[in-house]
Structure formats: C-alpha cells, structure tokens
Amino acid sequence: MALQVYTASLLKEGLVAYLALENGHPSWTSDIHQATVSEGDALDALKKAAEQSEQENIVVAPYAIDVLKTEDGIVAATKREQIRADGPTIGLPQDNLRESRQAA
Amino acid sequence: MYQYSEQDHQLLLERVSQFRGQVARRLKGELSEEEFKHQRLRNGLYLQLHAYMLRVAIPYGLLSSEQMRTLAHIARKYDKGYGHFSTRQNIQYNWPKLEDVPDILDDLAKVEMHAIQTSGNCIRNTTSDPLAGVARDEIEDPRPYCELIRQWSTFHPEFNFLPRKFKIAVSGATHDRAAVAVHDIGLRLVKNETSEEIGFEVYVGGGLGRTPMLGKVIRKYLPKQDMLTYLEAILRVYNMLGRRDNIYKARSKILVHETGEEKFRELVEAEWEKIKAGGLFLRDEDFKWVKGFFNDPAYEALPDQDADFENLMLSNADFARWVDKNIELHKQSGYRIVYLSLKTALQPPGDVTADQMDAIADLADKYSLGHIRTTHRQNLVLSDVQLKDLPALWEELKALDLATPNYNHVTDIISCPGLDYCALATARSIPISQAITARFDDYDFINDLGDVSINISGCINACGHHHVANIGILGVNKKGTEVYQLTLGGSAREDAAIGKIIGPAFEADEIVDAVGKVLSVYLESREDPEETFLMAYRRLGQAPFKERLYG
C-alpha cells in the first residue's frame, strides 16, 4: 500500500501546506518533510484532521498524495506534487537577471 | 485613452467594497469555499498550484505610464516582484494573498483598472491590435469600437452567466495582429467596396482548447452602426443554445460547428431583425463621443530621417540589428513603433519585474507620449517614439534586458505558465521555452531563419496558442513523464490555420533537438530566404519533416 500525506492550500495565503499530526493535534506546514506519513487504515486519522481544518477555514480543498521515502526524506511521487512541494522549477525573473548581470 | 466617468469610478468602488466584504466573510468562515469560489472568480482570482493567482484586465492592451507604475507597485508590495503578461493582453500575478486582494483592487481602481470579467463564463476582456492608431496598414483605429464593446459587455445582465467564457477580438488593419480567427467573435474593420463606408467582417466560433477551430465568416459586411446590435444577437443565440450540459462542448465554436454555419447565420439574423433598430443602434454622436478619447496625440512635423540615427546604423551592428528586428514604421513621418522584447533566456516569456515595469513607465513618459501597449505575443510596445530618440532609447532598453532583437523570430516564443504554476497543467512549458531560446540564441541564425513562430502550452487547454504556431509544442503527461507533441503549420494571422500533429511525442530532453531538425529541414529546402517557414511547409507538406524526425 502506498505511503501518503495530506496536502491543501492555506485559505489566507493560498500557499501549499502539508498536515502534521502530533498527539492528535493538527498543524499545517509548508515543508513536506515535516508532514505526517501514513498508510492504509491509519490514513483515516489524517483525513479526519484535514477535513476538520477545512471546516475551520484554515485550509482549502485537502487531498492525499502518494509519497516515497528516500535517503533525502519524503518525496512526492508525481512531478506535479514535487513542483508543488519545491516551488516553480525556474528561478524568479529578477534573480535570473541579477545573476546574469553579476556574471557579465 | 478612455477616461472613466464619475459613474465608472463609483461602480468600481462599489464592486471592490462588495468583494472586500465577501473576503472578510470567507476569512471568518461565514462563506464556504463553494460559495466564495464563484465570487472570487468573478473578480479574476483563481487558486493555482502554489498560491492564488489574480488576472487583471488591460482593456485592448492599452496602458498609461501611471497604470504601469501601479502594476509595478502591486508586484512589489503584494507579490514576489514580477508579473506575467498573457496572450490575451492581460497581466497575471502569481502570489497574492487572499487578505490583500481587496487592497490590490483598490489600488487598481485608483488608476481605472480592475479584474472584473477576467475569469468565469462571461464576456472577457476585448483584445485588439497592439499597433492600433499608429499602424501604416490600418483601415481605421479599432480602439473606439473596442471601448464601445467594453462598455456594452461590462456587467451586461443578460450575459452574466453564459454557457462558457466568451472572447472577442477586433482588428483594424490589413495584417491581423490580434488573432481574430481564434476568438468566439472576431471583428475585422473593412471598407465597403461600393460605398467606401467602414464596417466589419464578422467571424464567429473560433477557439483553441481541446477542439481547435477557426472562426467562420458569418457576415462579410456589417455597417458599423450595427456593431452592438449584431453582437447582442450572436450572444443571445449562443446564450440560448450553447451547451450547458457538457463543459467540453460549451464554447461557441462547438455550437457553430454543430448547428452549421448557414443555420447559425439564419438564427443570428432572425434575432438581429428583432433588435437592430433598438437602443444599441450606434448613432453618429456615439462614434463622435468615443472617438474623442482616441484622437491622435499632437505629433510634431518631423522629417523621416535623422543624421545621428543613420550614423549609428552604419557604425554599430548591434543597434542596426535591433532596428531591423524590433522597430516598425509609424503612420507619422519621423516616428517609429518600438517592440520591447520580453523574451530572453533569463525570464519566462511575458514575465516582467517590478523594476522593469517602473523603468518602462519612465521610458514611455520620456520617449513615447506616456503610453505602453501589450501584445498577443506577450511583448510590449512603445508606439510613438521619435526617430532621433531611438539611439538613446536602445541604450536604456539594453540595460534593462528589453532589447533582444527577436520580434516575430524563433526565440520570440509564446508560452503559458505550464506545470510550474498552473493547476491544470500536464507538463512544464517555461523550461522548454528557455531551453529552445538558449539553443538558438544566435543572432545570425535567428536572422537567417526569418519570420517563424514557436508557441508552447502546458496542457490541452492551449493557453499558449500552440495550435496556431508555425511550430507548436504541447506538453502531455505520459505515464508520469512529461512529453511534448509537435504541431506544424499553424498561423494566427490573416492566413490563420490550425497546425497538424507531426507524430509521436518527444521526451523533454529530445524536444529541442526535434525543433532543431524541423528548422534545418526548412533551411535546407527553402527556395530562397524570401520563402518563410510557413510558406515552405505549405509547399512541402509534412513528409520531409516527418522523415527527418522519425525516419
């Protein structure tokens, strides 16, 4: 059975967030490495906590994603979710411009 | 440029304060996401892959320097210091916070801008020719007509909830720089052969997405007085008969296709008969009033030559290249139109930083009567630059990385945000555009290739217009891998055509080579440099390209 974590968008900021459950207390983090990983029936607790956060208007549209455990920690299984976790794969335009001017 | 009336200002302020209330209620939990979603989309606010995304309308692509400074201010204060100009001449911000959006809309309202009808199933921002009012091939300035359409379509109660989104483009010149054939309605200003009167050729049912279709000419000549009554008739037929049961069949292109051109025309004409003499009939005073906002600026009487300009053309090859590629003749002697290229290997196509926006606003004030235009190919235009100022302007643009000499050439790539930003994407598009730019970023090669377009979309919705590029690239997800399909032979101009898929898709690390092969077939097979890529493709057909790619 696949390992999964719960993800959503924060209502206020719209930013990507992952669910961490500690002693039954939910919190949302931008760092996928800090997300609580679960599988099978144990996922139910995550699902409940995520739905609760949605009802409390902390997050929007939570869903579970498949993740893999690697040497570097948790990695999302799909390209889409990797990009959501790490941000756009291209630099911000101003950073690229600055670097090229410094190199020149 | 159109100036808001008291009512316009009032309307906008009320709308912003309404939305401020809706955001507050959402944050307090009094509105559910399901309820709120419809409200935010009506104000141009999407929830994307990483954050909210706000799409701001730029009516027919026309901006004042003051508006550009506000766009810079918003990018800096509420976003990550940049914005993205889209193929429909709008700007998108990728990182606004929900709680800040009402303040952003307030700032926009102060400079007569907003995000209304930039999303949802309504009539979207009308787009037009970025050279409107200054082009040499112009029959008549399309902007007054765009403004009349804007006023008619904004908050039009009957068309507030159409079967699907609805896009209109207007072109006033012989060359089509507004892609009228791929809009739900495309209007082309034409001169009546017998009476010499100006009217419209009317196209309906164009669109891209998963079922690309070119618009059909529903009327060869429509007197301009009838523009709004006729648009109203088309919209009514679409609103009544467009398919609301299936989102993939809801666009006007499907209705026109399924109804048949002839039958659709009959339906529109029958509806038009009922309303053509009504309140939307345009009178002489209506034209006079709206045209008053678009009078020519006070051009100076200037010779069409300048010694310093000519000397620099001879002594500086880089300047001459820029002039050759990014400058267009102006209808007024002594003036030129300047394209600001937003296409370098450093920035995603269409992206502009806040600092660049401020600098562009200053350049517009200094050299171009305070106005900027956005283009369908995701570049910017300074429309009224004096010939003698070109050397100084070039120096300043170079320092801003806005002087790449590539307009309408191979590295002038259209690209949608793709999987780097878009929740609907199936593959990335920006890195592909950057890899292609890096590979072919050599002036002699670009120059030799001549006029050719590459457009990239990150999914079948085709926001990057890949169907109508000479070389189109569509990113697809094949069992978890991003692969890229090549389409050849499209055009978005007056010879509009939908390109054809050439064969199986390429992996990300193969697609740049594949584009290189397509370009070399052209270079080896063209009859002479006058024969463009598209002309050669039309003569040769798919076979030699297929052979080189897959043989």
Ligand code: HEM
């Ligand atoms: C990132 C947020 C975006 C979303 C969610 C989005 C969504 C869509 C969808 C669903 C379609 C297909 C509509 C249909 O066929 O009915 C579409 C088409 C289109 N979009 Fe976007 N889009 C986005 C960004 C953009 C951008 C950045 C541009 C300009 C570069 C753009 C311009 C267009 C155009 C020109 C079309 C195709 C023309 C047409 O058939 O109307 N969109 N978009």
Ligand code: SF4
């Ligand atoms: S074409 Fe697809 S990936 Fe690109 S912006 Fe449009 S919806 Fe997103």
